[in-house]
Amino acid sequence: METEAYEPDDPASHSFAGRTPRNATMFGPAGRLYVYRSYGVHWCANVVCAQEGVGAAILLRALEPTAGIEVMRQRRGVDDVRLLASGPGRLTQALGISDAHDGADLREPPFALKPPRAEVAVVASTRIGITRASDLLWRYSLAGSSFVSRPRPRA
DNA sequence: GTATTGATCTTCT
DNA sequence: GAAGATCAATACA
Numbered sequence: 001m002e003t004e005a006y007e008p009d010d011p012a013s014h015s016f017a018g019r020t021p022r023n024a025t026m027f028g029p030a031g032r033l034y035v036y037r038s039y040g041v042h043w044c045a046n047v048v049c050a051q052e053g054v055g056a057a058i059l060l061r062a063l064e065p066t067a068g069i070e071v072m073r074q075r076r077g078v079d080d081v082r083l084l085a086s087g088p089g090r091l092t093q094a095l096g097i098s099d100a101h102d103g104a105d106l107r108e109p110p111f112a113l114k115p116p117r118a119e120v121a122v123v124a125s126t127r128i129g130i131t132r133a134s135d136l137l138w139r140y141s142l143a144g145s146s147f148v149s150r151p152r153p154r155a
Numbered sequence: 156g157t158a159t160t161g162a163t164c165t166t167c168t
Numbered sequence: 169g170a171a172g173a174t175c176a177a178t179a180c181a
Contacts, residue, residue, distance in 0.1 A: 040163030
């Protein structure tokens, strides 16, 4: 439901300052999962989306639970479906993603990549939760969705 | 209801 | 030693 883009020349991107042991996955081949720890507390999941050697990825900020909702509720400890994965940290907790999944190939089980089930209306807006280059319209979410981390970026 | 702060790891200065 | 792609609990109006 919601993603954010990060490129090598983006001051807010982990890959901007160069390759480190933690973000090494980000420089790997596309289609893999890049997991990093945020603020020492949360895990955040990204999809590597450029050729090997280029540190570019898409941050998964929110999703709409469609399967395994009960499991997600158990892991998150909340009932409201809209709160199960409405944020990067919440998303990884709901899916049970951790550093064990860093570098995993999204084309292999337990993951799977599929084409969209239907045409969707996507809106671009400013990014959230960062302090640098936050004016870039690199946050993409589905129009009118109630599963995003915030209904709208504050004006 | 909004505002502030704690938790706690990796990297950078 | 400080900041950061965050969340949730606490403090205040």
